[in-house]
Amino acid sequence: MAHPKAGEPLESWCTKCREMKPHVVVSVNDEERPARVLCDVCTGEHNYRPSPPQSRRSSLGRKTTVKKKVGVELTEAQKGKARPYELDGVFREGEVIHHPTFGFGAVTEIRSPQRMMVEFDTYEKQLVFNMNATST
Numbered sequence: 639m640a641h642p643k644a645g646e647p648l649e650s651w652c653t654k655c656r657e658m659k660p661h662v663v664v665s666v667n668d669e670e671r672p673a674r675v676l677c678d679v680c681t682g683e684h685n686y687r688p689s690p691p692q693s694r695r696s697s698l699g700r701k702t703t704v705k706k707k708v709g710v711e712l713t714e715a716q717k718g719k720a721r722p723y724e725l726d727g728v729f730r731e732g733e734v735i736h737h738p739t740f741g742f743g744a745v746t747e748i749r750s751p752q753r754m755m756v757e758f759d760t761y762e763k764q765l766v767f768n769m770n771a772t773s774t
Contacts, residue, residue, distance in 0.1 A: 641671045651687035654678045658690065691728055710744050710757040717742050726770040737765070 642648045642663045648659040661675035672686040716734045723737040733745045741759040
């Protein structure tokens with residue numbers, strides 16, 4: 639099978655968009671395989687990645703994964719009842735919060751007494767909370 643040449647379109651994992659997106663080949667390696675690509679969506683240039691990355695272990699041994707794009711749609715009524723996110727706040731699953739950087743989101747999971755997953759409009763983040771609680 640012939641590999642795409644410089645200037646030809648192909649699908650690649652975009653490291654900025656964090657999704658498979660259409661790209662254009664910028665350069666090829668010695669084996670005539672795509673080496674660098676340019677994203678048609680965000681115009682980011684990066685190494686060619688034919689598929690999404692798999693979960694991996696960081697140098698600390700923790701499992702890290704690519705943040706998935708999920709998306710939550712909140713009504714204006716829900717946004718009106720949103721509590722401001724605070725490090726020392728206490729939150730429950732299903733509660734709507736307003737984060738100063740990430741905007742409105744819904745608490746989807748309490749992972750520990752001080753860690754929660756919050757689904758925002760285009761992604762999910764792990765946030766800390768209840769920071770005034772004493773650890774035992």
